[in-house]
Amino acid sequence: MSVLLTQAQQQELLDITRRWIDAAENIHARTFPLPEVRFDLxxxxxxxxxxxxxxxxxxxxxxxxxxxxxxCQRTPAHEVAHYIIDRLHSGRRVRPHGPQWRELMRAFGLEPERCHQYDLQNVPRRRQRRFAYRCACQEHRLSTTRHNRVQYRGMKYRCIKCGEVLRSASDD
Structure with missing residues (x-):
């Protein structure tokens, strides 16, 4: 059974998102436009x-x-903090849950936690297929996403132990 988010709940999440942006505007003394908000994840x-x-x-x-x-208590503030940090540090690489993000979460009065603690029992899981890759010291299992990046975009991944570029086990 799928639980649907009502129009009223969507509007409440939009309002909460706007309130966190307003809070960030007060903290940083500048304005931030409301980004596009979708309910499709x-x-x-x-x-x-x-x-x-x-x-x-x-x-x-x-x-x-x-x-x-x-x-409502956690997720909108978390995502707004990402948005604000992105706007404040535009053009510079900032870690998603780095010190700037953590500082803003504390300014919001929240603990800067990366992961949620929601019950996932009724949330469907998507499983990616894993592909065997090798280096000098071990076998690695790359996700479909990383495998496709290697195959179609020429990306290279290295072993964190030996530093060797991973190669497909099927090429051996």
Missing amino acids: NGQAAGQYRGGAHPRIRYNPRMAASQFEAY
């Missing part, structure tokens, strides 16, 4: 921020609907 992520020319915050409607109060 699937899987086990509670929320997601995507920067760039068209910044957007995505919320997981199934997770939000099933644990609405807890979700």
